[in-house]
Amino acid sequence: MEKPLTQHIVPGRAPLSLKEYEQVGGYQSVRKILKEMAPADVQNLVKASDLRGRGGAGFNTGLKWSFVPMGPEAAKPKYLVANADEMEPGTFKDRVLLEGNPHQLIEGMIIAAYAIDASISYIFMRWAYKVAAREIIKALEEAYEAGYLGENILGSGFSLDMHLHTGVGRYMCGEETALLNALEGKRANPRAKPPFPQVSGLFGKPTIVNNVETLCCLPHIINNGAEWFKGLSKTGDAGTKLYGISGRVKTPGCWELPMGTTIRELIEEHGGGMQDGYLFKGLLPGGASTDFLVEEHLDLPMDYTAIQAAGSRMGTGTMIILDDHTCPVGFVHNLQHFFAQESCGFCTPCREGLPWVEKILLAIDRGEGKPEHLLTLDFHTKYLGPGNTFCALAPGAMEPLQSALKYFREDFERHIHEHHCPWSKAKVWQPSI
Amino acid sequence: MLTTEEKHKIDHEISLVPSPKNACIEALKIVQNSHGWVSDESLKDVADYVGMSPAELDSVATFYNLIFRRPVGRHVVLVCDSISCWVMGYEGIRDRLYEKLNIKYGQTTEDGRFTLLPNCCLGTCDRAPALMIDNDLYRDLTVEQLDEILEKYT
Numbered sequence: 001m002e003k004p005l006t007q008h009i010v011p012g013r014a015p016l017s018l019k020e021y022e023q024v025g026g027y028q029s030v031r032k033i034l035k036e037m038a039p040a041d042v043q044n045l046v047k048a049s050d051l052r053g054r055g056g057a058g059f060n061t062g063l064k065w066s067f068v069p070m071g072p073e074a075a076k077p078k079y080l081v082a083n084a085d086e087m088e089p090g091t092f093k094d095r096v097l098l099e100g101n102p103h104q105l106i107e108g109m110i111i112a113a114y115a116i117d118a119s120i121s122y123i124f125m126r127w128a129y130k131v132a133a134r135e136i137i138k139a140l141e142e143a144y145e146a147g148y149l150g151e152n153i154l155g156s157g158f159s160l161d162m163h164l165h166t167g168v169g170r171y172m173c174g175e176e177t178a179l180l181n182a183l184e185g186k187r188a189n190p191r192a193k194p195p196f197p198q199v200s201g202l203f204g205k206p207t208i209v210n211n212v213e214t215l216c217c218l219p220h221i222i223n224n225g226a227e228w229f230k231g232l233s234k235t236g237d238a239g240t241k242l243y244g245i246s247g248r249v250k251t252p253g254c255w256e257l258p259m260g261t262t263i264r265e266l267i268e269e270h271g272g273g274m275q276d277g278y279l280f281k282g283l284l285p286g287g288a289s290t291d292f293l294v295e296e297h298l299d300l301p302m303d304y305t306a307i308q309a310a311g312s313r314m315g316t317g318t319m320i321i322l323d324d325h326t327c328p329v330g331f332v333h334n335l336q337h338f339f340a341q342e343s344c345g346f347c348t349p350c351r352e353g354l355p356w357v358e359k360i361l362l363a364i365d366r367g368e369g370k371p372e373h374l375l376t377l378d379f380h381t382k383y384l385g386p387g388n389t390f391c392a393l394a395p396g397a398m399e400p401l402q403s404a405l406k407y408f409r410e411d412f413e414r415h416i417h418e419h420h421c422p423w424s425k426a427k428v429w430q431p432s433i
Numbered sequence: 434m435l436t437t438e439e440k441h442k443i444d445h446e447i448s449l450v451p452s453p454k455n456a457c458i459e460a461l462k463i464v465q466n467s468h469g470w471v472s473d474e475s476l477k478d479v480a481d482y483v484g485m486s487p488a489e490l491d492s493v494a495t496f497y498n499l500i501f502r503r504p505v506g507r508h509v510v511l512v513c514d515s516i517s518c519w520v521m522g523y524e525g526i527r528d529r530l531y532e533k534l535n536i537k538y539g540q541t542t543e544d545g546r547f548t549l550l551p552n553c554c555l556g557t558c559d560r561a562p563a564l565m566i567d568n569d570l571y572r573d574l575t576v577e578q579l580d581e582i583l584e585k586y587t
């Protein structure tokens with residue numbers, strides 16, 4: 001089984017130096033595109049590979065690039081940004097790539113920048129990834145020294161600068177337009193679209209924001225072709241995928257597997273099955289802002305298409321398991337506390353609605369819930385849903401809530417009728433502040 | 434007053450962006466690095482330096498979780514309180530820290546050694562529960578490990 005993105009990552013061992021990386025074929029794709037391919041060729045190849053954004057939205061990467069104005073008339077400088085903010089609760093896959101093989105990301109970014117004719121690029125990384133920051137800084141120095149970055153790369157006439165920017169903590173920074181505001185030294189509020197960042201992004205110039213895992217796929221697509229990339233998958237969605245599991249399984253972790261690996265295989269073979277004494281009750285397939293899936297969905301392939309058809313989203317592909325010892329109301333309450341806290345406060349439904357939802361969930365969790373509370377929660381899942389807020393934060397927050405109300409409604413009702421949490425008292429989640 | 438060294442570092446950040454204002458978050462980080470936090474006085478100094486009003490800069494500073502607008506201790510303990518750490522029982526860790534340090538979230542020990550804060554997901558969910566002290570990450574935590582971990586920080 002091919003694992004292109006993680007083949008050179010050995011847990012506990014330092015990432016490959018530039019020399020070592022070159023010895024295993026690193027930066028060959030950069031040599032290839034600079035010598036043989038025009039930016040349009042790179043765009044077309046990536047479009048044909050069906051690579052879809054690994055940050056969660058799943059948009060075709062080559063298609064996203066194609067909205068960037070090209071040619072001598074296009075506004076300059078253009079920017080490429082790697083989204084390494086990874087603040088979606090339950091998500092830890094980009095950390096693996098950043099810490100494990102920083103040169104692969106840099107190589108992918110050079111390809112993406114070349115494809116859109118960008119001359120300045122940033123890696124926007126969350127503050128918590130200290131090891132990754134150290135490795136990236138080291139790799140950037142090596143890449144500059146070897147002439148893969150800077151002026152006139154390998155004598156091709158193409159120039160690219162690359163900088164690491166570490167954030168100061170806010171979930172909103174993962175949303176691409178909010179990320180651009182953060183990079184500009186502003187509050188990370190999302191921007192109105194249109195104009196889309198491809199046309200007017202960072203400092204008002206054409207900008208592409210791609211996820212780390214997406215960018216790391218690029219060298220392999222350039223080297224091996226679109227058909228090879230599609231062939232890595234078990235289903236219609238191309239490539240491999242970094243999947244992860246956290247929660248009460250025997251061996252939580254992150255694995256690169258063919259796209260479309262079933263949820264059951266992920267949990268039972270790679271996650272080692274549930275811990276002794278714990279039963280599976282449900283899962284969020286791809287981070288805190290995805291809808292719950294339950295027992296009946298275990299044989300679904302984890303890809304964009306199948307998970308969407310089941311009423312959820314693959315999101316980041318890193319799943320969080322809900323076990324039978326954990327209160328579903330407490331679980332959702334923890335999520336809503338996070339979303340309420342991280343709302344940027346810019347639009348009223350999100351700023352006011354999420355704390356309301358959080359308070360109701362706290363009341364239910366404490367046994368102070370009333371039957372009408374469930375109707376208020378139902379109401380919020382609708383009015384904080386898509387189209388009613390400025391960005392996707394609140395609609396994302398409503399995904400686990402609406403599906404919890406669907407699959408675990410009885411558990412909510414038991415809290416209300418029995419006036420206490422049926423799970424142990426220690427499991428009533430108390431917000432910290 | 435910004436020191437010469439701070440000004441030098443801020444100047445470098447300003448050189449990388451179109452307008453000095455664009456470097457304001459980096460400037461706040463530089464000041465916080467030398468003082469541990471950003472006081473009203475520092476905030477005003479930075480605002481003047483990058484050409485913003487103090488109110489505008491404070492709206493940026495207070496937006497971000499890791500810019501401290503109140504004094505913190507010599508070491509900042511950030512306890513992950515997000516979903517995977519909750520499922521794996523981080524609350525025992527938190528309660529032991531409350532007890533051991535005799536403070537709650539948002540407070541600093543009397544000797545100025547530790548400030549305790551909750552933090553959203555640290556991105557290490559497969560090895561929950563987790564916390565960070567300054568730049569160091571601790572994972573697969575048990576309550577029993579806490580004494581030894583805290584002893585490393587004086």
